[in-house]
Amino acid sequence: MKVKLAKTAGFCMGVRRAMEIIMSEANKGNGKLFTYGPLIHNQQVLDLLESKGVDVKEDIDKLDKGRIIIRAHGISPDEREMIRSSNLKIIDATCPRVAKVQAIIRKYNNKGYTPIIFGDPRHPEVIGLMGYSKGNGIVINSVEDIEILLSRTDKKRLVVVSQTTQDVDAYRKIMNEIKSHYPEAIIFDTICDETYKRQREVKSLASEVDSMVIVGGYNSGNTKRLYKISRSTGKPTFHVETEKELQNSWFSSTESTGVTAGASTPNWMIKSVTERLKTMGKTRQHPLGDLLKKIFQFLIKTTIPEAIGAFFLTYAGLILSRGNADFIHPFLALLYVYCMHILNRFLDKEASTYNDPGIALFYTQHKTFLIITSLIGIGTGLILSLSLGIAQFLLFLALTILGLVYSIPIIPWRFGYLRRYAKIKDLPGSKTMAEALAWGTISSLLPIIGWPEPFWPGVLISFFFVSSMCYVRSGLFDILNMQGDLIVGRETLPIALGERRTLKLLLLLNIIFATILLLSTAIRVVSNLGYFLIICFLISFFYLTAYKKGWMRDGYPLHAIVESNLFLAGLIAFIWSAVGG
Ligand code: SF4
Structure with a gap:
């Protein structure tokens, strides 16, 4: 069956923000952590929070220490005061849009207006909003409730707001009806965007x-x-x-x-x-068509397209820096990327479970096959690199060890605060950078070992080209994997900077990388292939923009564009060299 996923499906800004706050507090591990009421209305998320040691509390009388998180729905001023007078440290995750509605009610209530709130009277957001009206507010839940309103108040000074998640059409009807009875009422459209x-x-x-x-x-x-x-x-x-x-x-x-x-x-x-x-x-x-789709989906799960992409990118980098390419070095890059990605997934299974349960299941079902092929891949890579020379063998071995150590704790737990950074990948933003540097090294530096007189500026631009393509690609995937990474406490670039800022940074870096390639081609540090490879940066710019604007979301089409951009780099280099440069 064909499945069409809504672009807007999933966490809204307020819930995402609250989850980020709570997970970052949970991962700090500084004592007890509570939420004041269930964080959101989703049992699976609540179960997950419980497994992370986050307790739901509605009665704080018996709590004498710890941190308490105010959820996205917000709370009333009285409740806030009550928590303040306890020994608990408040961490406020109230959604800024809910806080804006609270501010409207407080302002107009102080001016003598009667707040009218359209919403569910039992919903925590509405209970919190009512608290800001100091007992003067009236909750209505339907057009019929306006009759009750008419019978309860003859005041003309009304301020009308809505619970942020209410039905848009129902609120429109209510706004019109209130306007017809109370033309002087001040009405705010507070339904969230x-x-x-x-x-x-x-x-x-x-x-x-x-x-x-x-x-x-x-x-x-x-x-x-x-x-x-x-x-x-x-x-x-x-x-x-x-x-x-x-x-x-x-x-x-x-x-x-x-x-x-x-x-x-x-x-x-x-x-x-x-x-x-x-x-x-x-x-x-x-x-x-069905078969091809299944093959494509299988390949994406095994990271084979990514590994083939590394092959093509290395091929393009070699032609860019020295004008010709063999197939051994691109093949070494393919083996390296395939093995490291598969083995790192097994070393860091938890995040995959939350980021993509389908892939996590695939890895469980095909564990033996994937581990054996990875080990064969490492063995083949070591033998191949040895056939090229001892220095190349040692570099390949060092990169393999680094790639594996990356996901393994190297700081013992007893080192207190440092245990947060027990693995190299725990260092904020290190994942994207480490991947880019590893791809650049295996693709551009390993092949020049043994060259009699390498042209270093050209080699560095090639290194820079491969690393930057990898950095942008990997940065986008880190954004797609934010929820799972956040849950397991991994500090990737988007978790450190936030999604919007990371996207802006990637777009900016993409422009800078493209400009550097353009200028170095213009001053002949690399061959004029550099002009053609700018196309790859244009495609990166396109997919980053498409994701930022919501034209594309996480799924096979986006993955296909990102990975085929690497293939394209190799194809452009192949055609360039075939027609004589
Ligand atoms: S107002 Fe409500 S729906 Fe809108 S972003 Fe905030 S929590 Fe989400």
């Missing part, structure tokens, strides 16, 4: 597919609203929390289904559901 986009997308997605699946907690209000909106379009709609609840009978005559998820649904749950859905329902695909 993310809610708008999700609700609009669920309607348009439902019009393109045969059925809809909504993923998220059964007690998550915004997930239930997405379900309701989808059903209102007339499309068969199913609400599930996990992939285990999906039933074949739901999709017996379905060729395509749309998937979206509530603001508190983690990526790994969405991925598990979409992967399962792909195996269900009817398919219109030609058997050959």
